[in-house]
Amino acid sequence: MPSSRPLRSDARRNREAVLTSAREAFLAGEPGIRVEEIARRAGVAVGTIYRHFDTREALVEEVYRHEVDELCAAPAALLDEHAPDEALRRFLLLLVEHAAVGKGMSVALEAIMATDSPVFGDARARMAQALDLLLGAGAASGAVRGDVNGRTLLRALGGVCGMRATDGWQDEAVRITGLLFDGLRFGAADAAPTAVTH
Amino acid sequence: MPSSRPLRSDARRNREAVLTSAREAFLAGEPGIRVEEIARRAGVAVGTIYRHFDTREALVEEVYRHEVDELCAAPAALLDEHAPDEALRRFLLLLVEHAAVGKGMSVALEAIMATDSPVFGDARARMAQALDLLLGAGAASGAVRGDVNGRTLLRALGGVCGMRATDGWQDEAVRITGLLFDGLRFGAADAAPTAVTH
DNA sequence: CCGTTTCCGGAATCAGGTTCATCTTACTGG
DNA sequence: CCAGTAAGATGAACCTGATTCCGGAAACGG
Numbered sequence: 001m002p003s004s005r006p007l008r009s010d011a012r013r014n015r016e017a018v019l020t021s022a023r024e025a026f027l028a029g030e031p032g033i034r035v036e037e038i039a040r041r042a043g044v045a046v047g048t049i050y051r052h053f054d055t056r057e058a059l060v061e062e063v064y065r066h067e068v069d070e071l072c073a074a075p076a077a078l079l080d081e082h083a084p085d086e087a088l089r090r091f092l093l094l095l096v097e098h099a100a101v102g103k104g105m106s107v108a109l110e111a112i113m114a115t116d117s118p119v120f121g122d123a124r125a126r127m128a129q130a131l132d133l134l135l136g137a138g139a140a141s142g143a144v145r146g147d148v149n150g151r152t153l154l155r156a157l158g159g160v161c162g163m164r165a166t167d168g169w170q171d172e173a174v175r176i177t178g179l180l181f182d183g184l185r186f187g188a189a190d191a192a193p194t195a196v197t198h
Numbered sequence: 199m200p201s202s203r204p205l206r207s208d209a210r211r212n213r214e215a216v217l218t219s220a221r222e223a224f225l226a227g228e229p230g231i232r233v234e235e236i237a238r239r240a241g242v243a244v245g246t247i248y249r250h251f252d253t254r255e256a257l258v259e260e261v262y263r264h265e266v267d268e269l270c271a272a273p274a275a276l277l278d279e280h281a282p283d284e285a286l287r288r289f290l291l292l293l294v295e296h297a298a299v300g301k302g303m304s305v306a307l308e309a310i311m312a313t314d315s316p317v318f319g320d321a322r323a324r325m326a327q328a329l330d331l332l333l334g335a336g337a338a339s340g341a342v343r344g345d346v347n348g349r350t351l352l353r354a355l356g357g358v359c360g361m362r363a364t365d366g367w368q369d370e371a372v373r374i375t376g377l378l379f380d381g382l383r384f385g386a387a388d389a390a391p392t393a394v395t396h
Numbered sequence: 397c398c399g400t401t402t403c404c405g406g407a408a409t410c411a412g413g414t415t416c417a418t419c420t421t422a423c424t425g426g
Numbered sequence: 427c428c429a430g431t432a433a434g435a436t437g438a439a440c441c442t443g444a445t446t447c448c449g450g451a452a453a454c455g456g
Binding site for chain 1: 345346349350351353354356358370373374376377378379380381382383384
């Protein structure tokens with residue numbers, strides 16, 4: 001019996017309340033919020049949180065699963081409407097944008113992309129797959145070199161997401177993204193370098 | 199009076215012992231070692247560590263200051279013996295190599311490059327300056343684009359250093375480095391893309 | 397050798413995450 | 427509508443680790 005019976009009503013309600021409180025806290029820029037405080041805001045006791053999530057990290061992962069799903073769905077949609085290289089470029093910028101949404105998301109993206117945290121293993125794999133889709137299409141059309149895979153690019157992007165809070169970080173993030181984008185096209189296309197501010 | 203009188207002999211000895219124990223532990227692959235354990239190995243009490251270092255992080259920083267100095271001195275030496283773009287390429291590879299020396303160094307490099315930790319503010323600034331030297335020379339010779347600064351590149355490299363422990367991570371690190379290198383030359387040179395395995 | 401000053405030791409304190417024995421509550425069949 | 431029971435909730439206690447702090451010990455200057 002893989003999935004036991006559905007959650008009891010109060011359990012479902014509490015679970016939702018915890019996720020909501022956690023999400024709000026993270027997006028509000030307090031990624032380090034204590035478990036006890038999340039519980040307080042959700043109107044439950046800490047024990048309740050641990051009934052639903054194995055560990056604090058597991059809760060964090062759950063909070064961001066939705067965002068990750070959204071991000072992973074983007075490549076297919078972008079390829080529908082744009083040439084492979086343009087789709088790739090847009091996706092990279094999308095990542096930066098998402099990192100900009102809030103410190104919390106940025107922290108999660110960084111953990112997904114730049115670490116080996118087993119907690120985000122699943123998210124990482126899906127993300128790499130999404131990138132593979134773009135890179136494959138780009139390589140097939142000859143606009144992108146074929147010797148880089150999603151996992152590698154994901155790694156390379158890790159640094160971009162760890163830089164919120166710096167003065168003017170968003171410009172810098174766009175610049176780094178452009179750098180990687182150009183690196184990906186190096187020797188595969190005849191386009192001019194991406195405009196990178198002045 | 200900026201610098202008070204020299205440390206008492208036993209103080210100097212203990213300080214050294216602590217740094218040595220910490221360095222050995224980090225290089226041996228236990229970056230998370232407890233302060234108490236560092237103290238034990240150095241033959242002192244925890245209080246002694248806190249007399250010399252404000253915080254655990256401060257101790258870590260001190261341990262790596264030497265390595266950082268070494269790394270920061272490299273650009274000038276490389277420019278003496280190689281063309282600007284080749285010097286840049288070699289320096290990027292040198293970073294990967296250093297990250298490979300041990301998990302500890304890798305952790306520190308990552309903290310320096312990819313975060314805003316005030317602890318490494320100094321190291322970060324010096325590193326960015328070192329990269330500026332290389333980028334400036336490259337731009338002047340026309341081999342590298344002129345719109346990227348050291349700080350930005352440092353950020354981009356952050357991800358590379360957070361990937362130890364993955365299977366085959368070193369190859370991947372070299373690949374990412376090559377990607378960035380090519381991105382830096384995009385539109386500025388006529389060379390072929392860096393060989394990046396396949 | 398004595399008075400000072402600087403250090404050292406290590407138990408106590410603090411901070412957060414995690415656990416667990418006990419009390420509640422939602423669902424169930426009758 | 428009600429008792430029985432399993433699922434859920436609680437929150438004080440526990441654990442791990444960093445940091446603090448108050449005597450006691452050691453070095454230095456004379």
